[in-house]
Amino acid sequence: MLFWCFAVGSVVTAYLVFRTDSMVRAAFWLLASFVGVGAILVMLAAEFLGMVLILMMAGEMLIMAVVMVMYMMNPAGLNPMFMVHQHRFAVGAGVVSFVGLSVVALTVDFPDQPVDPAIDATAELGFELLGDSMLVFQTAGVALLATMIGAIALASRNGRFGTADEGSQEPSLEIEELESP
Amino acid sequence: MRAYLEPGAAVASVAFAMAIGVYVVAVIDGTASRLVAGGGRSDLGALLVDPLRTVAVLLTQRRRRTERPDAPGWALAPGLLGGLAATGLAVVPVGPGAAVADPSTGFVVFSAAIAFVMIAVFLHGWSPNSLFPMIGAYRYGAQALSLQIPFLLAMLATALPAESLAVMDIVEAQADLWNVVRQPLGLPIYLMVGVGVSFWGPLNLPDGADLVGGTSAEDAGTDRLAWEIARAAMLVAIAAMGAAVFLGGWWGPLLPGPVWMVLKTMGVLAVLVASRHLLARVRIEPFVVACWAVFIPLALVNIFVSGALLL
Numbered sequence: 001m002l003f004w005c006f007a008v009g010s011v012v013t014a015y016l017v018f019r020t021d022s023m024v025r026a027a028f029w030l031l032a033s034f035v036g037v038g039a040i041l042v043m044l045a046a047e048f049l050g051m052v053l054i055l056m057m058a059g060e061m062l063i064m065a066v067v068m069v070m071y072m073m074n075p076a077g078l079n080p081m082f083m084v085h086q087h088r089f090a091v092g093a094g095v096v097s098f099v100g101l102s103v104v105a106l107t108v109d110f111p112d113q114p115v116d117p118a119i120d121a122t123a124e125l126g127f128e129l130l131g132d133s134m135l136v137f138q139t140a141g142v143a144l145l146a147t148m149i150g151a152i153a154l155a156s157r158n159g160r161f162g163t164a165d166e167g168s169q170e171p172s173l174e175i176e177e178l179e180s181p
Numbered sequence: 182m183r184a185y186l187e188p189g190a191a192v193a194s195v196a197f198a199m200a201i202g203v204y205v206v207a208v209i210d211g212t213a214s215r216l217v218a219g220g221g222r223s224d225l226g227a228l229l230v231d232p233l234r235t236v237a238v239l240l241t242q243r244r245r246r247t248e249r250p251d252a253p254g255w256a257l258a259p260g261l262l263g264g265l266a267a268t269g270l271a272v273v274p275v276g277p278g279a280a281v282a283d284p285s286t287g288f289v290v291f292s293a294a295i296a297f298v299m300i301a302v303f304l305h306g307w308s309p310n311s312l313f314p315m316i317g318a319y320r321y322g323a324q325a326l327s328l329q330i331p332f333l334l335a336m337l338a339t340a341l342p343a344e345s346l347a348v349m350d351i352v353e354a355q356a357d358l359w360n361v362v363r364q365p366l367g368l369p370i371y372l373m374v375g376v377g378v379s380f381w382g383p384l385n386l387p388d389g390a391d392l393v394g395g396t397s398a399e400d401a402g403t404d405r406l407a408w409e410i411a412r413a414a415m416l417v418a419i420a421a422m423g424a425a426v427f428l429g430g431w432w433g434p435l436l437p438g439p440v441w442m443v444l445k446t447m448g449v450l451a452v453l454v455a456s457r458h459l460l461a462r463v464r465i466e467p468f469v470v471a472c473w474a475v476f477i478p479l480a481l482v483n484i485f486v487s488g489a490l491l492l
Contacts, residue, residue: 024307025251031300047286048346055293059329062299066322122285122346152473 003043010036018084023072027065031057045115048122191281195267202270202417203410205447207232209454217458239409242402251308258305259407265294265301266411269418274349276431276438287348288340291422292333295378298415299325302380302387305408306396317395320465321387324377327472332374334480335367338487339426348422352430359429363490366483368427370476375419375453377468379412382457386465420450 013032020026034057041050084090115121129137157163211228272287274280284290299321306318340346342363343354351360361368377384388395397408424430424445431438433445 022251025254028254028300028304047284048289051286051289051293055289055296058293058296058300059326062303062322063326065303066319120285 003040006036006039006043009033010040023068024065027061027068030064031061034061045119045121046125048125191271195271195281198270198421199263199267199414199417202421202446202450203413204232205450206413206416206454207235209451210457213451213455213458217455236406239402239406242405244404245399245401247309247311247399250310254304254308255404258301258308259404259411261304262298262301262411263407263414265297266414266418268294269415270421272348273418273421273425274352274430275442277353279439280349283347283349285345285347288336288346288351291348292336294418295332296329298378299329301411302396306387309399311399313392313394313398314396317387317389317392317398320392321380321396323465323469324380324384324386327469328374328377331370331472331476331480332378334477334484335370335374336426338364338367338480338484341484341487341491348425351426352432355429356432359427359432361427361429364427364483364487366479366486368423370480370483371423371427372449372452372456373476375416375423376456379415379419379453381412381416381453383460383463384468385457385462386468389462416453417446417450420453421446423449 010033013029013036016029017026017033020029035054038050038054038057041047041053044050208228208231211231215228269291271281272283272290274283282290302321302325303318306314306316306321308314339351339360342360343351345351345354373384376382380387386395388397392398394400397405400408421442424442428445428449429441430445431442433441436444
């Protein structure tokens with residue numbers, strides 16, 4: 001019962017992402033959809049993954065809303081606007097992915113092994129990550145950290161050649177003499 | 182998944198803790214205001230009754246409307262913030278084996294609740310379709326995004342000695358040595374972040390007076406009451422979690438565990454609430470820089486030291 005609430009909720013909110021007329025609302029509908037997916041993961045005994053999904057998406061959707069609003073020159077995000085583009089391609093892609101996923105869901109023989117409630121899935125995941133996958137995990141972590149530092153360095157206002165907004169002004173070719181009063 | 186109360190009992194106990202906590206926040210705030218700023222009403226009775234008087238005034242005030250607001254979002258925001266505070270409180274254990282919920286990922290649940298606060302505050306400022314609330318909303322976006330990483334790092338360091346993400350285990354691991362001694366950097370960072378997350382006192386930037394009330398500029402009556410209650414509840418949840426993960430939770434001599442837990446929560450709460458009257462407000466720009474350039478490195482040092490102590 002709870003599963004169906006979250007499942008239907010996720011699908012409906014995901015649909016509303018494309019039906020709303022505001023970027024901020026779209027971001028928050030998407031967030032609601034992700035929370036539903038996270039809750040389903042928790043119900044599948046993948047507590048850690050589910051909660052981390054919910055934790056991460058909160059920040060990410062807010063950043064996404066802010067960035068979209070920044071690029072759209074619509075500071076409030078409350079002005080109505082059209083949220084759908086490339087209709088034919090979108091409809092085609094939607095139909096193809098729906099049919100594909102449906103075929104997978106109906107034909108594949110999914111394993112049916114309920115997790116023993118005594119097993120601590122979080123600890124198991126930790127052993128999995130820090131056992132054989134330690135190197136992959138650490139490499140990905142360092143790469144992500146380097147990306148973050150690089151992005152901050154690129155986006156920073158204070159650069160090597162002064163502040164970014166000063167640098168964006170075209171320098172004058174000649175130094176003009178100041179007129180004496 | 183581990184121990185859980187019956188749903189009804191769980192909701193009732195969290196609601197009870199929240200109600201008491203919010204009232205205590207109001208009383209401490211009034212007391213601190215009188216002690217620090219002077220003036221105001223002095224006798225104990227008045228200090229105890231004043232919060233109720235404020236509630237009565239707000240309940241009789243008319244609500245305000247703006248032009249073309251996002252009404253569902255506006256109505257949802259205080260409820261969401263209060264619900265997040267309740268979620269945070271629910272994973273704090275009050276005694277050995279006594280918690281409303283003790284999932285093996287309690288730490289992540291609490292962090293997720295803190296992360297969603299920025300959604301609640303942004304929604305609250307964005308929905309009225311009004312200038313000052315919206316500036317407050319974006320300001321909180323900057324503030325909260327800067328706070329999240331130091332917050333997670335400071336909390337994560339406390340999970341290291343316990344080798345578990347369950348809050349119960351984190352408290353259990355402090356039997357010999359409280360985390361406040363083991364990680365002296367952790368508690369100050371946590372307190373700073375706590376003030377920032379619940380946008381209180383020196384870090385009340387989204388609802389500040391310089392924005393004529395910021396995200397709550399258009400709130401009056403029950404709207405404002407709900408928002409203030411939710412914010413105070415958030416402070417209570419942060420104080421309770423701080424007492425659990427840094428001050429050893431229920432560990433203490435002589436008195437029974439839950440009493441220690443309540444005392445420590447009150448202590449942290451008093452520090453958090455009094456900061457509003459003791460510290461000057463901070464400007465958002467230097468604060469964001471300080472978060473990224475000072476607090477994240479400090480929190481990383483904290484984690485490295487905690488990890489080195491473990492090895």
